[in-house]
Amino acid sequence: xxxxxxxxxxxxxxxxxxxxxxxxxxxxxxxLNKYARYLVLGMLAIALSLSxxxxxxxxxxxxxxxxxxxYCMAMALKLKTxxxxxxxxxxxxxxxxxxxxELPWFWKPFYSMSFGVAAGILIPVLFAALLGWFxxxxxxxxxxxxxxxxxxxxxxxxxxxxxxxxxGGFNGITDLAQFDVAGFAFDAYxxxxxxxxxxxxxxxxxVALAITKSKAGLIVQAIRDEEDRVRFFGYDVALYKIFxxxxxxxxxxxxxxxxxxxxxFASPTFLGVPIxxxxxxxxxxxxxxxxxxxxxxxxxxxxxxxxxxxSETFLDSWTLIMGLxxxxxxxFLPKGIAGAVETIAGRFERRRxxxxxxxKRADAVGTARHxxxxx
Amino acid sequence: MDIIVSQLMTGLSIASIxxxxxxxxxxIYGVTGVINLAHGEFVMLGAYVAWALQTEFGMGxxxxxxxxxxxxALVGWLxxxxxxxxxxxxxxxxxxxxxxxxxxxxxxxRLVVGGELRYVQMPESLSKSVTIxxxxxxxxxxxxxxVALALFGLTWxxYRYTNFGLKLRAITQNRAIASxxxxxxxxxxxxxxAYGAGMAGLAGALVSPLKSVSPEMGTTYVVDAFMxxxxxxxxxxxxxxxxxxxxxxxxxxxxxxxxDTIAKALVLVAIVALIRFRPQGLFTARART
Numbered sequence: 001x002x003x004x005x006x007x008x009x010x011x012x013x014x015x016x017x018x019x020x021x022x023x024x025x026x027x028x029x030x031x032l033n034k035y036a037r038y039l040v041l042g043m044l045a046i047a048l049s050l051s052x053x054x055x056x057x058x059x060x061x062x063x064x065x066x067x068x069x070x071y072c073m074a075m076a077l078k079l080k081t082x083x084x085x086x087x088x089x090x091x092x093x094x095x096x097x098x099x100x101x102e103l104p105w106f107w108k109p110f111y112s113m114s115f116g117v118a119a120g121i122l123i124p125v126l127f128a129a130l131l132g133w134f135x136x137x138x139x140x141x142x143x144x145x146x147x148x149x150x151x152x153x154x155x156x157x158x159x160x161x162x163x164x165x166x167x168g169g170f171n172g173i174t175d176l177a178q179f180d181v182a183g184f185a186f187d188a189y190x191x192x193x194x195x196x197x198x199x200x201x202x203x204x205x206x207v208a209l210a211i212t213k214s215k216a217g218l219i220v221q222a223i224r225d226e227e228d229r230v231r232f233f234g235y236d237v238a239l240y241k242i243f244x245x246x247x248x249x250x251x252x253x254x255x256x257x258x259x260x261x262x263x264x265f266a267s268p269t270f271l272g273v274p275i276x277x278x279x280x281x282x283x284x285x286x287x288x289x290x291x292x293x294x295x296x297x298x299x300x301x302x303x304x305x306x307x308x309x310x311s312e313t314f315l316d317s318w319t320l321i322m323g324l325x326x327x328x329x330x331x332f333l334p335k336g337i338a339g340a341v342e343t344i345a346g347r348f349e350r351r352r353x354x355x356x357x358x359x360k361r362a363d364a365v366g367t368a369r370h371x372x373x374x375x
Numbered sequence: 376m377d378i379i380v381s382q383l384m385t386g387l388s389i390a391s392i393x394x395x396x397x398x399x400x401x402x403i404y405g406v407t408g409v410i411n412l413a414h415g416e417f418v419m420l421g422a423y424v425a426w427a428l429q430t431e432f433g434m435g436x437x438x439x440x441x442x443x444x445x446x447x448a449l450v451g452w453l454x455x456x457x458x459x460x461x462x463x464x465x466x467x468x469x470x471x472x473x474x475x476x477x478x479x480x481x482x483x484x485r486l487v488v489g490g491e492l493r494y495v496q497m498p499e500s501l502s503k504s505v506t507i508x509x510x511x512x513x514x515x516x517x518x519x520x521x522v523a524l525a526l527f528g529l530t531w532x533x534y535r536y537t538n539f540g541l542k543l544r545a546i547t548q549n550r551a552i553a554s555x556x557x558x559x560x561x562x563x564x565x566x567x568x569a570y571g572a573g574m575a576g577l578a579g580a581l582v583s584p585l586k587s588v589s590p591e592m593g594t595t596y597v598v599d600a601f602m603x604x605x606x607x608x609x610x611x612x613x614x615x616x617x618x619x620x621x622x623x624x625x626x627x628x629x630x631x632x633x634x635d636t637i638a639k640a641l642v643l644v645a646i647v648a649l650i651r652f653r654p655q656g657l658f659t660a661r662a663r664t
Contacts, residue, residue, distance in 0.1 A: 058467055058470070134651060135651065138651045138652070140650060140651055140654070142466070142467055143410055143466065143467060143470060144650050144654060146467070146470060147410075147601070147605075147650065148647050148650055148651070151643045151644075151646055151647050152643075152647060154639075154640075154643055155640045155643050155644055155647075158636050158637075158639055158640040158643075159640060161636065162636040162637060162640075277474065280471065284471060316482075316485070316486055317482075317486065319478060319481075319482040320478075320479055320482040320483060320486065322478070323475045323476070323477075323478035323479035323482065324475075324479060326471070326475040326478070327458060327472050327475040327476060327479070330462070330468050330471045330472045330475065331458060331461055331462070331472065334465065334468065
């Protein structure tokens with residue numbers, strides 16, 4: 001392990017520790033819920049950073065996997081509630097409104113919470129893998145891959161809205177039970193949920209970091225920089241891309257599940273174009289080639305958005321400022337704030353090394369003179 | 376008979392609007408390789424300029440077409456100079472930058488003139504209806520069809536028979552070789568962007584009497600226009616003409632016969648499949664390779 005990797009791990013660990021310690025200094029249920037929501041969006045940014053920053057796949061439909069995870073969790077939590085109209089073992093309320101006679105087959109396994117949690121990761125992974133297989137085996141790259149992911153997301157969203165009887169349509173799935181593990185219930189407005197999100201965030205961050213440092217991760221980065229050359233070396237380029245795309249889908253799916261737990265509902269807007277493009281902004285601003293940068297970008301931008309949109313003067317101009325900031329970052333900081341920090345740090349490092357070399361040379365010259373002066 | 380004709384005319388009307396929007400997008404994409412996500416906002420701005428000229432200066436729609444083209448061409452030129460020209464070596468980033476510009480344009484309009492719907496008066500001479508083969512159609516829709524074809528013809532002549540058009544075609548076929556033959560690509564790019572934006576502005580102005588003008592109106596157009604470009608390919612203008620015809624008739628037909636949501640989803644699936652299996656579009660120019 002190189003010294004640079006060690007520093008990186010140390011920085012990541014310090015940031016995660018700081019995030020975990022927040023509830024000790026903050027005793028406000030509403031704020032904790034808000035911060036937990038930001039952290040979930042930070043996980044989504046990590047997912048996009050993996051595929052966009054490290055593999056060069058601009059996924060304009062990152063919210064698809066996020067939304068699929070969110071719906072899986074919502075389905076499981078919905079079945080844990082006791083329906084108002086039909087009593088226990090009855091149908092969820094929106095199915096009753098839509099005259100559904102019995103629970104559709106694909107809802108039944110969600111009676112088991114562990115199935116729901118597993119599905120919340122596996123279904124997004126499956127979706128990402130299939131879409132990746134479809135695109136990358138056909139060598140769809142760059143702009144076209146971006147458009148394909150965007151179109152695929154809109155298709156999934158339209159289907160969910162259209163199949164109102166099975167998905168709740170526009171309204172999404174609401175009135176959910178609390179998520180609980182072995183009898184311990186996670187209240188959306190309590191510190192427990194914050195810790196759950198923070199731990200998941202830390203885990204995804206380090207898993208993602210480990211992947212980028214692994215051999216597969218290095219090949220993926222090589223593909224980003226020069227796809228044809230890697231192909232000529234005999235690597236199966238599509239396979240590596242599908243792999244990283246699926247990992248990104250898994251993290252987004254996990255984030256989606258947590259989002260449902262924090263927000264206490266699932267909605268087709270979770271798979272919408274606005275949220276997908278927001279993630280792109282956060283990652284671009286934070287720095288797409290740094291997992292931590294992307295995550296902090298999400299926290300800072302959503303935090304700013306939350307703060308500014310509450311004040312009267314900024315309510316309208318916020319979007320304008322956001323757009324301007326985004327264009328400026330794309331133009332002048334293509335690697336985001338993290339990239340800029342890295343460049344500056346690199347410059348200092350070089351200066352330090354040069355200075356050390358110079359002082360060594362001075363030492364050497366000094367010693368030589370000393371030797372000369374000996375009789 | 377008249378049902379078929381009126382169905383056909385509805386399709387043609389949609390197609391002519393599609394072509395007006397897509398023409399600018401196709402030229403910009405074909406020449407510079409930039410997918411201009413702000414194109415829908417150029418359409419929207421064109422509609423707002425038409426509205427402003429009408430309410431502030433009392434100019435009729437027909438009289439204001441030329442000023443609208445010039446104003447929007449200037450906007451396009453500025454966008455190219457300030458933003459796009461710095462990004463030609465990072466094409467993926469132009470999607471992001473143009474999208475950011477689109478967001479800004481939308482919000483700026485909302486701040487300056489408000490988010491409520493605006494209406495543009497139809498020219499009085501064209502507000503009658505006309506009967507063709509037993510089917511009645513509004514004269515204004517026929518006028519749009521006529522203008523769309525005329526603008527297409529104009530673009531075709533520029534493309535085919537002028538020195539500028541020759542350079543455009545050379546760049547579309549091979550950028551690097553064209554510039555090594557001494558074509559000033561930076562200048563051509565700038566003019567192309569201005570021309571495309573001007574066309575988008577005209578499209579917005581022309582549809583403004585048919586639909587209400589709002590800051591969000593551009594978003595739907597950019598998706599449809601992009602589909603025209605993907606279907607038609609970027610190598611030939613004829614491809615754009617043919618694919619807007621096909622898509623116009625198709626969406627007229629689908630809107631008439633089926634569930635709107637599923638129709639939209641199916642069209643998107645078709646686009647995805649097309650990108651995957653025939654990325655060069657259905658129509659390609661024959662070029663010696």
